[in-house]
Amino acid sequence: MDKPRFIVEAEKFLAGEKLANYLAFSDFLKDNKASKSATSQPTSQYSGWSVRYKKRTICHFRAWHDFWYVSFFKNVDVNLYEPFLTVEMRNFILDNIATELPCGGCSGNSDRVILGRKFDIVCGCHLLRLNNPSCEMLERAKELVLLTKAVVES
Secondary structure, eight states, rough: OOHHHHHHHHHHOHHHHHHHHHHHHHHHHHHTOOEEEEOOOOSSSSSEEEEEEEEEEEEEEEEEETTTEEOOOOOOOOGGGGGGGGGGHHHHHHHHHHHOOOOOSOOOOOEEEEETTTEEEOOOOOOOESOOOHHHHHHHHHHHHHHHHHHHHH
């Protein structure tokens, strides 16, 4: 049986623990009825996927050159999540806000208030970006997917 496209593409760029975590995240999305669609044509440069639930974008994930990430809050105001957040998840989000620029896709947003904390500059493409997430970080990413589904349902 042929492998799904996202696996074939991921295997071009990732191996070992990075590939295992990438595939575990993809399996989690499938198990939780979140659909994946390609955000780009397959290339030798990278493989990118957009994740949706009930026609709302939950997150994005991309693999390339022995590296992968999952990002959240590109098209959603994270401040709308505040009533749903535990203290731990709120701190996790704030600790992982992407403040390095340039990302290559935007010029960033300046003077932005996120969950009550002021940031001088944040990435406009990947507000929260988890690079090569470890198993522990991946568990938080999965929690964010479930949280987003709850927000969509409300």
